[in-house]
Amino acid sequence: MRRRPGWLRVGPATVLALTVAVGALIAFGLRAPATPNPGEATAVAGRPAPALSGATLDGGRFALSDARGQVVLVNVFASWCGPCRDELPLLVDAERSWSPRGVRLVGLNIRDGADAVRALLDETGATGFTVVPDPDGTRAVEWGVRGVPETFVVGRDGRLVDRRQGVVTRQWLEQRVAPLLAG
Secondary structure (H helix, E strand, O other): OOOOOHHHOOOHHHHHHHHHHHHHHHHHHHHOOOOOOOHHHHHHOOOEOOOOEEEOOOOOEEEHHHHOOOEEEEEEEOOOOHHHHHHHHHHHHHHHHHHHHOEEEEEEEEOOOHHHHHHHHHHHOOOOOEEEEEOOOHHHHHHOOOOOOEEEEEOOOOEEEEEEEOOOOHHHHHHHOHHHHOO
16 A cells, blocks of 8 residues: 655544634634725715615615615625624614614615525614615625625715725714714
8 A cells, every 4th residue: 555645644633623724714704894995985975876776675665866865874784794793783773873863774685585684683673774685786786885794875965975895883983974964
């Protein structure tokens, strides 16, 4: 019997260790927030927001054009996205706090199933969240979405004000959205 060179002899412990290491890297990568790109805000600011309308998850209708006069947060998310799950309660809380001042939150749910989304909304306390399904991701492409989560701020005039790739934070909301509510 011919022996393999030393570097080719791999035992079960080595295979297990490599499997665990790769699995940990994948799991960490799925949970880690995407790195925000500070240049993105200036890249979209002032452009008219792409159209967004259609049936909502709860059977209603949503049209971004009908929300003119409000500051709209368009959050692109999916139930299979860990960071989306983490930020959803913060976004819903921001809408609840700021809705009397003219903030509206709408979710653009990409490549997902209705049951999975409903389970996520129940789990995160986001029931009542307006969700427009985008099963094939076509609408997300029209918005220039590069990944989930991603949040766009649409000003009262229907133009894009800001964009956040990755998880929004309370600080980001205070700095980027709150000033739009003055006056």
